[in-house]
Structure formats: C-alpha cells, structure tokens
Amino acid sequence: MLASVNASKNSAASLICTVDVVLLTLRERQLELLLLQREREPFAGAWALPGGYVHPQEDQDCEDAARRVLQHKLGLASPYLEQLASFSGPARDPRGWSVSVAYVALVPPPSGPLPLGQWRAVDRLPQLPFDHGRIVATALERVRNKSQYSSLPLHLCGEAFTLPELQAVYETLMGEPINPVSFRRKMDELGTLEPIPGAKRADGPHRPAQLFRRKAGREQGLGLLGRVINSG
Amino acid sequence: MLASVNASKNSAASLICTVDVVLLTLRERQLELLLLQREREPFAGAWALPGGYVHPQEDQDCEDAARRVLQHKLGLASPYLEQLASFSGPARDPRGWSVSVAYVALVPPPSGPLPLGQWRAVDRLPQLPFDHGRIVATALERVRNKSQYSSLPLHLCGEAFTLPELQAVYETLMGEPINPVSFRRKMDELGTLEPIPGAKRADGPHRPAQLFRRKAGREQGLGLLGRVINSG
DNA sequence: ACAATAGTGTCTATTAGACATTATGTG
C-alpha cells in the first residue's frame, strides 16, 4: 500500500506495535491482576501481562486489539476497558523499538477460575518482563486516583451489590476507611445507583443490606463527583 | 534486525507510528493552539497539529519524538509536556493503519510571533485534517479538567506572575469566575509558589500586585490539591 | 431476646464563599 512507501524513508518502517492489558479484579479485599504465561520468545515461560500485536487487518483501533486479546486469550466478552497510556522505546522489548498502548480492564471477581492465566495480588507480584512492572504501577496509580472521584470501582462489582460491599471496594482501592454516612451521601450524589426493589443480601446473623444496581443507561461510562471522597 | 522477522509474520509490519502535539498558550484571556501548515501529502497545505514520524534511530521514546518535533519545527526547547492518549485506526491517516501518540504542551505566551506556524483561538479552529479535531477536543478536556485540582495552569505563565494574573488563567481554563479569597487559599495550599521579595507589578493607577514564582525544585511536575477549586 | 450489621438523624468540625475593610500604588 501507500503506507510503506512514505513510511520507509522516514525510518518508521520497522517498529513493533502492541497492546498490553492490566486486567484487575478484587477478591477478598485484595486487588488482583491477571498474568499469562508467555508461550513464545522473548521471555517464553515468564508470567506477563496479556497482550499482543496490533493486527491492522482486523483491528479497528488499539482498543479493538485489546478487546480481541481479552476475548481470545481469556474469553472475556466486554469488560470495562480504558486506555491507560503508551509506553515506548528501543529497550523495553528485546525485539526492537516498540510502542505498547496499555489498557486497564476491570472485571467483577470471576466465579470459576479462569482456564488460562493466574490471578496475583498486586502487592505480591513477581518480576515482570518488558516494562510491565512500570505499566502495572501506572495502572494502579490511575485506578486508585480515579476511585476518589468517580464510579470506576463499580466495575469491580457484579450486577447487584450492597452499599457496604461497594464501600469495602472503595476502601480497598483507596487504602483508607471511609465514613459510611459520607459514603452513602456520595453514592447518592453520583446518581448512578438504584435500589433493586425487594432485593436484599444477608451475610450473617444481622440485618440484611439492600441490593443496588446501576441505573439503566449508566452501565457504561463513569459517574463523576464534584469533590473527592475523603478518608476517615 | 530481529524486529522485522518476528513482526512481519504477525502482521505488525506496515503500520505508521507518529506523534502529534497540541501546543497551547494563553493570550488575552484566550486559549490558543499552534497549527502548522503541512508541507507534504497527505493534506499538503492544510493547517494541522505539529507532529511527525517516530524515528526509532534517534528517539528514546515517543515523548522524545514529541520534543524533537517541538524543537526542530518550532525551536521550543523544554516546554511542559505530558502524554495525552494514543489515537489509532485504519482511516485516520490516508496512508494506512496508524497510531499517533498525542501530547499536550503548554508554554507561556510567546513574546515574538513564532517564525513558523499560526496561533489560533481554540474556539475558532478551522476543520483539521486526520483526526486532529478529536485530539484537540481530548486535549482541551484534559487541560480544563486538570486545572481544577492542580498547578497545571502555572505552565501557561512566565517566570514571574501575580496572583490576579494567575487567577485569570485559571478562570479562562475553567470558564468560570473564582472567588479570590478562596483562590489565594488554594494557591497557598498547593505550596508551589513563593513571593519574589520586593518585586511587584502595577498595571494601572492602583495598588501593584506581589509577583510570585515557582519554588526552587518545583519548576517541573505538578502540585495537586486535595479538593477541587470551585467556581463562584 | 440477643448479637450484629444496616441505615438514618443530627450535632460538630472543616472548608468554601460573601462581603467589608484596610493597603498601596498611580494620576
């Protein structure tokens, strides 16, 4: 095509373009991320972020490539996915100068164990190949920061959840306890949640909690707060 | 090299990788961005964002490429620069499937007119080629949002500035008036500014304002606020 | 009935905005 003609003379010809996904979930008050064992060189056998080459023939854009990776390698259909940042340079991949467009994906705690891959607590990760350590650090910073003023953590919950459960999610992400009265006020302010009529969840010998869900039409995207959620 | 061998069989061989920079400044309470007239096809002659191919031989990463573009095409040495996002797909560039890593750069209002390029008010832009319109929209959203809780707007001011001047910058970015008492409290809270002893600036028949500068060691990076700046 | 957590009402503390007052330059 046209591309190679112009590109080659500008030294843009041989350059690797990949996507990497930091897939996060939250189980038992622990943030976990999914690692896959690499099948090929470089770093064959090492545990790394799910990722792969962009396929210009089939992908409409890099996000598409990230979704394809999640679908084909993990069977995940439509998780929450947002672009994180791009990482580039001559040394991050031993195959040569590369650009990786990194994404963050959030899923509710999987019921069964995934066929492939391994969930690892984010604060007990092995050494990661490439610059995946840096990508993960950037992702955690983003997710923790965005938890302060948005409904992002909702995407770590299933369809239905109680407010105490959701508060625990926020607390885990922010690393600090939240005042429950204030938390309820904030969730109300978000305007994203509605109680499921009649549905409650009990998890012990005490009053059961009201179940909530995202309001219709607010499943995607994020609700935003005018002010941050304060700890305390 | 190694790259092309592995890359080609994964259909990652012919893919265009560029950087684009949304270079912003603020003059007379107007946010302006720099457009360059394209010298080559595609869209030769059109006004577009400064940008260019990534040069794997010389660039250490995409940020480096963006700095090179600013330096070579505009003579800008070390403006504030942050990665915005990547834009990709088969149709955004007629040469073929492409990834552009976009950056936002902020500079104080240039004293002389730049030799090349044209400053345009961001709310009166021409139709832009490629997906530059979308990139600009994303950049403006980012800059406006970050102005609410960080010292980002400082990078649109020169070395020395008064608090009323800085407040005007914030107000232009946020599009709303700010309470001056509250603004001073916030700037104090940022901890990034210090008064320049004895230096004042008068711009009329009235009390002159104290000049401030960034504290030593805080020229780079951003100060962050615990809460947003409210309008009013 | 009791234990335990859900959920609410309300008081106090903190933070933000309004407004008055003082400060300090120019014409």
Place this chain on the structure above:
DNA sequence: CACATAATGTCTAATAGACACTATTGT
C-alpha cells in the same frame, strides 16, 4: 487626595465526619 485594584479579616453557608439511635435479620 481620589481612585482602583491588591490583600486580608471575618461572618455565613455548605459539606464532611462523629456518634447516637433505630431497623431488621439470624440464631
């Protein structure tokens, strides 16, 4: 000295946190 804007003090309003109290389940 009048005027205009800078800068600050202080009162009021809005928002957040603490804490007590009521609600509702399982055992």
